[in-house]
Amino acid sequence: MKKDLLAITDLSTEEIHHLFHLAKELKRKLQNGKLAPLLRGQTLAMVFQKPSTRTRVSFETGMFQLGGHALYCSPSEIGLGQRESVSDVARVLSRYNDGIMARLFGHDLIVALAKFASVPVINGLTDLLHPCQVLGDVFTILEYRECLDDVKVAWIGDGNNVAHSWINMAARLSMKLHLACPKGYDPDQKILEEARQAGLSEIILHRDPIEAARDADVLYTDVWASMGQEKESEKRKKVFKGYQINQKMIDAAKPDVKIMHCLPAHRGEEITDEAIESPHSIVFDQAENRLHIQKAILVMLMKK
Ligand code: CP
Ligand code: NVA
Helix, strand or coil: CCCCCCCHHHHHHHHHHHHHHHHHHHHHHHHHCCCCCCCCCCCCEEECCCCCCCCHHHHHHHHHHHCCEEEEEEEHHCCCCCCCCCCHHHHHHHHCCCCEEECCEEEEEEEHHHHHHHHEEECCCHHHHCCCHHHHHHHHHHHCCCCCCEEEEEEEECCCCHHHHHHHHHCCCCCCCCCEEECCCCCCHHHHHHHHHHHEEEEEEEECHHHCCCCEEEEEEECCCCCCCCCHHCCCCCCCCCEEEEEHHHCCCCCCCCCEEEECECCCCCCHHHHHHHCCEEEHHHHHHHHHHHHHHHHHCCCC
């Protein structure tokens, strides 16, 4: 039976640890020039409704490094649900490829794509979730820490797709997740409820970002207006003022706090230039690790 990765909650705790183990091994082998072509001759169709740098390039490079090939299908090409129905696209792409990675607007679209595809479908971001991002993020934190148990992660900003995947992660791995979002921009109540019911993690919502940042091991933020929300940009700039990773926030956190951002960053908005360039920042390690975790995901789902 094929397995999809639409949400972190599609994975068990054991599978998440397996992915981290595999990503570490693949990273080491790449560095030693000993990476085996584990997906030789296989292809991945990559369907995009939104722009991308990290997700596209890490999946495409990752497939190449594993001996396979990835095909980029641009937003104007496939016309998911417009030029052609999702169910037809899913079945056609499944006849050519061994896997599909998609970055889409509606989460319902990727659910439908996975339903009709006969090959694994990977969520490369939807309006609701960004699972590959947070898998790479936690893999990055675990390069500095043995486990997440005592790690306080402070999410500063919008209760968006990346925040939701963090909350999903807290339903699988024990951590202290403190989110500070402005009123009206809290994460999805159902996602929060499910994670709290899992009973593994401390998940706390704040309004005051400094309270969330206090003694944090990780300060994490994302853009105030996500892809597709560009028209709300000006309004959001006013609402999110104060939800910025800056020196004041760094001072409130632990002395060795790590600063993370999924990127792309809007410097001067959700994060200052000073903060993202500071010795606390691990944003480029985090970006690099997308490559290693994507390969682990591809191997886990596609290796025959
Ligand atoms: N973080 C991330 O997913 O980056 P891209 O939007 O560039 O893929
Ligand atoms: N929340 C952002 C993440 C980008 C990687 C967006 O959806 O645009």
